[in-house]
Amino acid sequence: MDYKKYPAEPYRVKVVETVKMVDKAERERVMKESGYNTFLLPSEDVYIDLLTDSGTNAMSDKQWGGMMVGDEAYAGSRNFKHLEETVQDIFGFPHLVPTHQGRGAENILSSIAIKPGQYVPGNMYFTTTRFHQEHNGGIFVDIIRDEAHDAGLSIPFKGNIDIKKLENLINEKGAENIAYVCLAVTVNLAGGQPVSMANMKEVRELTAKHGIKVFFDATRCVENAYFIKEQEEGYADKTIKEIVREMFSYSDGATMSGKKDCIVNIGGFLAMRDEELFLKAKELVVVYEGMPSYGGMAGRDMEAMAIGLQEAMQFEYIQHRVLQVRYLGELLKEAGVPIVExxxxxxxxxDARRFCPHLEQDDFPAQSLAASLFVESGVRSMERGIVSAGRDIKTGEHHRPKLETVRLTIPRRVYTYKHMDVVADAVIKLFKHKEDIKPLRFTYEPKQLRFFTARFEPYEK
Structure with missing residues (x-):
């Protein structure tokens, strides 16, 4: 590997949190008590926590300083004004509804924009997003390009919408039966794959002809902007902020989990152009979240989010963030470990299918692999496969995604390259005795979003 390709951390560490490594016997005991679900593990027993990048970020000195000037007024907080102005400047949306996190925004958008029986096409489902769409009577349709379902295929912009699929759906169902197009930038369950600017333009042009709205899932939009700058012709000399602004010019609005690319620990928002929809959203935010000027966040959280959004526009920050993830991927690829490319x-x-070829999908290979990795090393990851996909609300049968994966998710500004070395060593060691990974079965299966709280047990086939 050419280590010179990977820049050093563009920050200095001011505060540290001590972590511990419990022995393997203890990890086995804790994993069993947690029902072989990494979501149920006590964090104090986790050595390197790669469960999620949602809300697990390290905030900057400026963000912590902003927390000290939180205006906690019930209405009219000046921190809301700062956040609103920041979103308007970066994204270009005139209207903002703050929420406690991204799924709060998804709930409100689905409630005001979907009529029962309408279709919601998108570039691969996301768990909470699809839940809210279906809960409000919508029918999700996956229109991502076919290549996104091939874990071993390494091509740029695998997150793109297949324009032909979208056009066929409109022609078949009628534009009036399309609630809106949900375009995620990047596509989480495809492996964090980006969407090209050209594809966004094509989607906008097609939907504009039919009067169909486009709402972005903006959760990791800054990462998407980096890929556009790095890989798409005509954008190498553009700033991250310029690219983000252009991206969202092709949409009618966006849901945002601020716990990712806003580099905070809590918060989100729904932003949009349409004033009529905005008024409906403001009515619902009072019911589900709080006043339209705080929406489930404290003033200090809104201030930290505004500052975090501005920091996320810095090229040095996002370059290091993306390349640190790539560094881990390269270590695993060089060792022959199968990953999504x-x-x-x-x-x-x-790629749990190739990692655990001895297990069928009904054996929950990704769930078992994630549990085994913790027992092996103290590294916590998460399943993204058949368990996360859930069941069809009509038939009760498992959704069976082609991608059966374990996600090693890197929090922002938390870990170093040395931590990535430790993770890679643990995965490679486990891969060498992968046949020891046992099949799992449910001992408790919740009806909704089961991957959060389900419990399992190993068994012999």
């Missing part, structure tokens, strides 16, 4: 912006996804 190309490596995305927030995580390295282990």
């Amino acid at each position: 190309p490596v995305g912006g927030h995580a390295v996804f282990l």
Whole structure:
């Protein structure tokens, strides 16, 4: 590997948190008590925590300083004004509804924009997004390009929408039966794959002809902007902020989990252009979240989010963030470990189908692989496969995604390259005795978003 390709951390560490490594016997005991679900592990027993990048970020000195000037007024907080102005400047949306996190925004958008029976096409599902769409009577349709379902195929912009699929859906169902197009930038469950600017333009042009709105899932939009700058012709000399602004010019609005690319620990928002929809959203935010000027966030959280958004526009920050993830991916590829390619912006996804060829999908290979990795090393990851996909709400049968993965998700500004070395060594060691990974079965299966709280047990086939 050419280590010169990977820049040093563009920050200095001011505060540290001590972590511990419990012995393997203890990890085995804790894993069993947690029902072989990494979400149920006590964090104090985790050595390197790659469960998620959602809310696990390290905030900057400026963000912590901003927390000290939180205006906690119930209405009219000046921190809301700062956040609103920041979103308007970076994204170009005139209207902002703050929420406690991204799924709060998804809930409100789905409630005001979907009529029962309408279709919601998108570039691969996301768990909470699809839940809210279906809960409000929508029918999700996956229109991502076919290549996104091939873990071993390394091509740029695997997150793109297949324009022909979208056009066929409109022609078949009628534009009036399309609630909106949900375009994720980047596509989490495809491996953090980006969407090209050209594809966004094509989607906008097609939907504009039919009067269909486009809402972005903006959760990792800064990572997407980096890939555009790095890989798409005509953008090498553009700033991250310029690219982000152009991206969202092709949409009618966006949901945002601020816990990712806003580099904070809590918060989100729904932003949009349409004033009529905005008024409906403001009515619902009072019911589900709080006043339209705080929406489930404290003033200090809104201030930290505004500052974090501005910091996320810095090229040095996002370059290091993406390349640190890529570094881990390269270590695993060089060792022959099967991963989703190309490596995305927030995580390295282990391909559990190829990692555990001795297990069928009904054996929950990704769930078992994630549990085994913790027992092996103290590294916590998460399943992104058949368990996360859930069941069809009509038939009760498992959704069976082609991608069966374990996500090694890198928090922002938390770990160093040395931590990535430790993770890679642990995965490689486990891969060498992968046949020891046992099949799992449910001992408790919740009806909704089961991957969060389900429990499992190993068994002999």
